[in-house]
Amino acid sequence: MSTKTLADFDFETGEVLLLDKPLTWTSFDVVRKVKNTLRIKKIGHAGTLDPLATGLLILCTGKKTKEIDLIQAQEKEYTGTFRLGETTPSFDLETAVDMARPYSHLTDAEITAATLPFVGTIQQTPPLFSAVKIDGKRAYEIARNGQEAEIKSKTVDIKVFELTRIELPEIDFRVVCSKGTYIRSLARDLGVALGCGAHLTRLVRSRIGEYRVEDAFSLEDIQALRPPRAEGETRPRTERPSTAPNRAGLQYFAALQADALAAKENQEHQAAEGAGTPPAAAAE
Structure with missing residues (x-):
């Protein structure tokens, strides 16, 4: 984990920030969370990680966003x-x-x-x-x-x-x-x-290149760096759409798999009945 504190960062001028991406978060989810938490105006990531991947996600802020292509190209x-x-x-x-x-x-x-x-x-x-x-x-x-x-x-x-x-x-x-x-x-x-x-x-x-996940912040670390709101400052709460999936680790994807498997089995059962063949025989 990085030993830097918020006082060490100058996000407006530009920083390279290392994050350990949590399971099931998209790279865009992380960028949005960090941007809102630390109130960064200009930020982007240097290389997408799939939702089911974890590990090093590099964020660039301010003038450092010009280095995104260079970082992405590294080993x-x-x-x-x-x-x-x-x-x-x-x-x-x-x-x-x-x-x-x-x-x-x-x-x-x-x-x-x-x-x-x-x-x-x-x-x-x-x-x-x-x-x-x-x-x-x-x-x-x-x-x-x-x-x-x-x-x-x-x-x-x-x-x-x-x-x-x-x-x-x-x-x-x-x-x-x-x-x-x-x-x-x-x-x-x-x-x-x-x-x-x-x-x-x-x-x-x-x-990624010389950047290592061992030196990365977790999202909990970032949350702890959140600057205090000015007295009297409020922010409207954004409700998560009711149709949005609940990203709860592999349980979310396990549910998708179970639904897909059940649908496939039901389809095979209906096809077997339509052909007048027992489902077990049709699967052989």
């Missing part, structure tokens, strides 16, 4: 967990498992060897559930509407891809890579290489 380091034997459309926990395959026959040596082709300069296809733009629309908007779209592959550089724990079906990893690398896609591609499928279940961004 990234991630740690996390893949789960073998199951795939999801989003390549992570945001969507329900759509396919399961055997994995117990795989040896540690086979799993480790499968990572080697992904080290170096490779072609990678981003997930459909991503912020990539397709004909002016974000890919995740298309995906969440149940539509299909083709995403072009791109060149990325992976300097390090090492496995730090293998306890099937889970494997832990450390990846050092270039800007634009999708760790969810790496999970998908490794699962394809192993023939059993895989998806990302945990992701932490530990470093």
